Amino acid sequence: MDAYSGYNQIFMHPPDSEHTAFITDKGLYCYNVMPFGLKNAGATYQRLVNKIFAGYIGNIMEVYVDDMLVKSRTAEDHLQNLSIMFGILKDYRMRLNPKKCAFGVSSGKFLGFMISQRGIEANPEKIKAIIDMERPKTTKDIQSLTGRVAALTRFISKATDKCVPFFKALKGGKRDITWTAECDNAFQALKNYMSKAPLLSKPLPGEILYLYLSVSGTAVSSVLIRKPEKAELPIFYVSKALQSAELRYPPLEQLALALVVSARRLRPYFRAHGIKVLTNQPLRQVLQKPEISGRLIKWAIELGEFDIQFVPRPAEKGQAVADFISELTPATVQPASEAITETILPYQTGAKCLDTSTPVWCLHVDGSANQQGCGAGLVLTTPDGQKIEYALRFDFRTSNNEAEYEALLAGLRLAKSMNAKQIRIHSDSQLIVNQVTADFAAKDASMYAYLSTAHQLLRSFQAYEIKQIPRGENSHADALARLASAINDKVGRKVPVEILAQPSTVTSEACAVRYKDTWMSPIYLYLTNGTLPEDKAQARKLRYRSARYTVINDVLYKRGYTTPYLKCLTAEQGEYILREIHSGVCGDHSGSRSLAYKVFRQGYFWPTMHQDANTLVKRCDKCQRFGNVPYIPAEPFTPIVSPWPFAQWGLDLIGPMPQGKGQVKYAVVAVDYFTKWVEAEPLATITAAKIEDFVWTHICCRFGIPYAIITDNGRQFDSELFRHFCTRLKINLFFASPAHPQSNGQVEAINKIVKKLLKRQLDKAKGAWPEKLPEALWAIRTSYRTSTGETPFSMAFGSEAVDSYEPSGENQIPFRRTFGRELGGLLFIPHINDQ
The missing domain is CATH 3.30.420.10 (Ribonuclease H-like superfamily/Ribonuclease H)
Structure with missing residues (x-):
């Protein structure tokens, strides 16, 4: 629906009417209603419709200036919603333009897009304008082309990359351009793409959405998708050209920039849905590592507002997404071998599920590669519970991943030789497990060869299951692998093993004090191993809070834009610090605000710091007996300016x-x-x-x-x-x-x-x-x-003083200067050499 001359339906404030005056040959006139062309006319009209339709926008209505849309799931609801809308229009005496209104339709044009039950489609008129456009001959023609592309950028995968040749042709600012073969190929490719522009899907409320990121030499891009019934449907394409300094960012920082740009552009989606970023790069670790630069800290805190998870990138299934993903991997992580290209997809073995009614063998494998040597360890458990331990030492050098594969292959050969039919495999290598399960692609030639050999051995079993487990649950195989890699086979020896019944030194028994969980526990667990509460609202809140914290040497710190890292304390530790600062050796019995700020300046933080400081001051006997009792209102200060220190x-x-x-x-x-x-x-x-x-x-x-x-x-x-x-x-x-x-x-x-x-x-x-x-x-x-x-x-x-109340010692809270060297200068203090 469209309002009939919407601006003219708003009356001018009488004192302001004279400011709209215009002169004619018949005299001086002014507007009684708001005319077109006033500076704030659009904002005024938008405020009006937002006010009169408040409570319905986003629910049954969408309004943008004079374009209004009433949406309903059923025809009955639609009639009721239209009745509500017409009642509001009647109350405010607003009129519609019947020539621009359509009622009871299942699809229509809104804000230049075609909206239907299928999703969001590009306006055919805008697509036709690009397809029918002749080859640009002047700078103005190219600007017109890029403007038409910008109007449809949400439908175009890597729109900026597709327009790079046009941007190059615009350099120089000349009226006549040099139309190169690269420009002509890009122009034809753009027309071909727009002739089959994708249909954008609409997400369901509460649905988890997925984000693919892309980095090229000139732009960062992303695509937001949803996965209904194992399909991958695009929702929104985002693209941004890299400017000046951004071109010199490291590849991982450019990938982080792509995520930040996507979060800013797709803010409504990010706030309403959980987002899973599909990437094989260590993006989460980059945004949370303590030694990150200022912009990464800012980005991490900005992204902390949203419910974002980082998961490995699976095999692509949708064609629209596949076109996007095929160019995703940055040049720094391209496969070394030219023989293995992006066409290699994860191997599908077609293995059957385990039948628990028949005997199942269990295999734990682990590999080890270090300076001493390379080896593998495996533990094969028979269906009746007997364990077969096996350690292998390699006479050749391998990488860690190759050692993991050698351990897997040795375990499969051992199980095959013992006539195992069904086998359950456990490994702590994420890469090996995900390559075998077809979640990761084997791009390296060596990895692809190992993967093919593994699949050949797996076909000899009736059924198998492979699962990644934490390293702590694979300690037996890990110990065997380390033993094998450390043994010097040139020296023949036997190592006797003695079992000690009790420690060699007898100490007095003491009851261990177990501290209960503190406010830091959920944040620490999430930052260290990704543990989240089961409740989705609490999990989202925890992700938002955790963006402002980091873990260094197993200690939690709070970080900010301009402040140094603050060590997080429990309430009991904080109370001790407050007492020492307030009434310790150099205590000044300061007020609660000054006391809390002193704690902050000394590099400590806990959430109730200000409340605890206020409580301590109220309970201090000397502060209450000698505190100021104001009898008259305070007078404003008269500042006296001093040009420089000690002047x-x-x-x-x-x-x-x-x-x-x-x-x-x-x-x-x-x-x-x-x-x-x-x-x-x-x-x-x-x-x-x-x-x-x-x-x-x-x-x-x-x-x-x-x-x-x-x-x-x-x-x-x-x-x-x-x-x-x-x-x-x-x-x-x-x-x-x-x-x-x-x-x-x-x-x-x-x-x-x-x-x-x-x-x-x-x-x-x-x-x-x-x-x-x-x-x-x-x-x-x-x-x-x-x-x-x-x-x-x-x-x-220029720096804070070291006070006597700052605890030191192995079992006490370290002052931030004492561990500044461990943080690599992150606390904005110089390194001090021990002497």
């Missing part, structure tokens, strides 16, 4: 305080306006000479001559001695306005923080404040500041 300092005095060791009862405090770095020194007397000595020792000799110093109007600062000192060093001395401490508010705020920290640390021993002052300063320097988003230490030195 501008604020200076002030605090005291008198309880007299401490050395008769000290005052303190001079200085703060840098840029980094928020704090310096302080206890004083027995507050004189200009003491202030001069403090500035020279703690500021000038450590951080350089400052540009300016801001103080109050105390006589220690506004003295001839201190003024002469500043003039001699060319330091600009500024004074805050009298009775207006906000002029030097930074140092006033630091004074308040220093006093608060000393109160919380000293409790009743007030006279010990000079000894505790360095700890208070350290706490301030390593605390997060909201004004900068960093700690003063990191602002001053």
Whole structure:
């Protein structure tokens, strides 16, 4: 259905009508209804139809601007749905164009595509426009051709690759083009393809969809398919030309790019369905390995939103998909032998299923190839449970896959010699099992020869079954294979075997503590071995969460776009870290927000970090007794700009305080306006000479001559001695306005923080404040500041400080700097050589 002059059915807002004015020979006129040509006219109309048909779009209706479609499964439902739609149109006084409406049809044109029960077909008019097009002669003709192809790109397999010759002809920007033989062949091939354009299938709700990926030298492509009754029907073709830097991506990164492009283009399909990516490349490992580059981390997190699984690519069955797959394998993984081409398909043996009513033999095989030698091990179990162990050492060199095949062939020959009729084979080699079962193609000449020999031996059995098992379940055959490969046959020897009844060292018995599953367990199991919950919703949620994590040396880490890797902790471990940071040796009894940020900056993470920090602060006795109780609303800060670190300092005095060791009862405090770095020194007397000595020792000799110093109007600062000192060093001395401490508010705020920290640390021993002052300063320097988003230490030195509360030792939680070398610099810290 089509609205009758849809834009003109929306009234203009009266104050805006005059902005649509136009002049004629009869006067000045303006529109009372929305005309065509206004900048936001299309968006306004789309918002209108989205609002009036809200609740029905995507259910019984689809609406795009003035094109409306009512869909139903049965004729009875269709009448009811039309009644609902007409009622809405009547309520909003919208009119339809009867010449462009069709009712009760099983197929029709919508948004330029033919929609029917069969699926989605290309518009015949658009196909005819390409087929009847004459050979392009100018740049404009080629642009017209590529534009027509772009309108049908969802129907064209590898559309970008098919148009590469046309893109080459457009280079140079000249009006006249050079039409080469390559262009002519591509043009004819495109016409032939469009003459039999594929029918795109429509997926069923909740159906698992499959995605094939393709990488060529100039483009990445994909095809989304569904598999009803073992057929392969295309749903959508995607293609994108590689631009500049993308052309230099490694092949596996280009394959990952193809997946990301597909996810962005096919987002509605990816969000509504589970997606299985069919590829023989280690794409999952590439997106999850810890040392990946920034763009791969971004892609992995972006793809984590969807329910994506990576499975081996099977043999293709549909012709439309076969045309796509035949060009899939990148050049880096093409077969080495020219004699074996893509025409070799997996061997179909036609073996019968096992008959469990008759005796079945069981065979476990494994191969081993290393620097010491090559060998194979097999364990043949008879129907009555007797095991026959066999180890072979090869006098020739083999690869791991060839050793696996040799083990399989030796086991089959042994079973055949013992008149076995039915055999069940177990191997931990995914390649061997899938090649025998015809799921993988044998492209290498050596593998193809081994596969043919294996099938010849398998035909001698009435029935067989081959299955891949984890390496842990194949340990017996694996041990025999390793033994055979390690034996030096030039040395004759016998190895006696003694069975020890008990350990040589007797230790006291202890009950092992078994920790229950934590929040990390599902994520760790999924990342390490792909374990998922049975519930589909939970499985999809887990895949989405796991994209933000990675496993390094059996330890789970959280990763982000710009943050370093954060080690994941349990709630119990996190509570220990919070206590140490909050009230440990260098604890500053900071608030919950600052406390949680400190934990984050130290490289740790657990989901309830902020809630646990808030709970700890609320339960801290000293925080509750000495915490601030606001009586008046906070005033907005007045920022004072500092051009560079340590250029501008604020200076002030605090005291008198309880007299401490050395008769000290005052303190001079200085703060840098840029980094928020704090310096302080206890004083027995507050004189200009003491202030001069403090500035020279703690500021000038450590951080350089400052540009300016801001103080109050105390006589220690506004003295001839201190003024002469500043003039001699060319330091600009500024004074805050009298009775207006906000002029030097930074140092006033630091004074308040220093006093608060000393109160919380000293409790009743007030006279010990000079000894505790360095700890208070350290706490301030390593605390997060909201004004900068960093700690003063990191602002001053470019990295975080190593605090004493960071656990170390074999049985404790390692600090991120201590294992930065193991992560290969992923935590953005330099390598430090042990000395």
